[in-house]
Amino acid sequence: MADVRLLVVEDEEHLATGIRFNLELEGYAVEVVGDGKAAMRRLAEPPAFDLVILDVMLPGLDGFAVCRKLRAAGNFVPILMLTAKSLPEDVVSGLEAGADDYLAKPFELEVFLARVRGLLRRRDWARNGGVAREGVLQIGPAEIDFEAFEVRRDGAVHRLTLLEAALLRLLWQNPGRVVTKGEILEKVWNLAPDTETRAVDNFIVRLRRYLEDDPKEPKRIVTVRGAGWKLVPD
Ligand code: CA
Numbered sequence: 001m002a003d004v005r006l007l008v009v010e011d012e013e014h015l016a017t018g019i020r021f022n023l024e025l026e027g028y029a030v031e032v033v034g035d036g037k038a039a040m041r042r043l044a045e046p047p048a049f050d051l052v053i054l055d056v057m058l059p060g061l062d063g064f065a066v067c068r069k070l071r072a073a074g075n076f077v078p079i080l081m082l083t084a085k086s087l088p089e090d091v092v093s094g095l096e097a098g099a100d101d102y103l104a105k106p107f108e109l110e111v112f113l114a115r116v117r118g119l120l121r122r123r124d125w126a127r128n129g130g131v132a133r134e135g136v137l138q139i140g141p142a143e144i145d146f147e148a149f150e151v152r153r154d155g156a157v158h159r160l161t162l163l164e165a166a167l168l169r170l171l172w173q174n175p176g177r178v179v180t181k182g183e184i185l186e187k188v189w190n191l192a193p194d195t196e197t198r199a200v201d202n203f204i205v206r207l208r209r210y211l212e213d214d215p216k217e218p219k220r221i222v223t224v225r226g227a228g229w230k231l232v233p234d
Contacts, residue, residue, distance in 0.1 A: 004120065007049045008032045009039040009066065010082070011058050019053065022109055023116070036061025043075060051119055054099070055082045056090060064097045071098035076149060076161050078119045082107075092197040095189060100162045119162075137172060139220055140234060142211050144168060151210040158210045163188060167203050171221065171231040180228040204229055 006023055010016040011034045023030045031049075033039050036058045043049065056063035063081055070077070081099040083090040094102050103115055135147035142153040146169065149160045160168070166188045171179055182193025184200050191197075204223075208215040222230055 005029045008053045010055045036066045067097035178224045178228045
């Protein structure tokens with residue numbers, strides 16, 4: 001498993017050392033950097049990491065900014081964000097910045113390792129296409145490739161994050177049925193169904209840009225007022 005490469009971005013040295021030690025015991029190859037700018041530099045160089053463990057409170061560029069910049073630059077490496085407190089605002093900010101999962105400090109080692117394994121597994125699962133035959137799904141003129149994390153349409157290619165792919169898959173697994181925001185928060189984000197956030201709405205807007213002829217008049221991902229969304233197949 002030495003070819004699974006993790007980057008830890010954490011400025012508290014004793015914590016970084018502890019995290020590295022325990023991840024290495026699990027068999028991962030681990031690098032540590034102590035601030036956001038160093039993380040951006042490191043992530044711009046090949047070879048790619050399999051997972052980034054990203055602290056929110058960092059000197060200079062904070063974890064939210066690192067996350068947003070990476071996503072804006074088209075880097076969709078899975079990100080586990082470490083929030084200082086279990087503040088729902090922090091969690092939501094992290095997810096809206098494009099993180100794939102979060103963990104509040106202080107955390108139990110076993111919980112942390114389980115989250116790392118979970119994210120790596122989700123990556124493998126999404127790559128292997130899950131229930132999609134050959135990993136490719138057709139919705140109208142759009143082709144969704146769960147293996148390559150891409151939506152291809154009219155010659156354009158859009159990259160999907162893990163969470164975008166997971167949300168699209170959840171909708172697709174329930175064709176014609178309304179999927180509620182609470183259900184999405186639970187199944188895609190691992191959050192309590194009543195969490196206050198616009199994250200789901202923002203993701204729906206993004207998916208519509210990939211799938212709809214006119215994102216303002218959606219025909220594929222339809223809003224059912226007061227209930228949720230449903231995917232309308234051909
Ligand atoms: Ca910190």
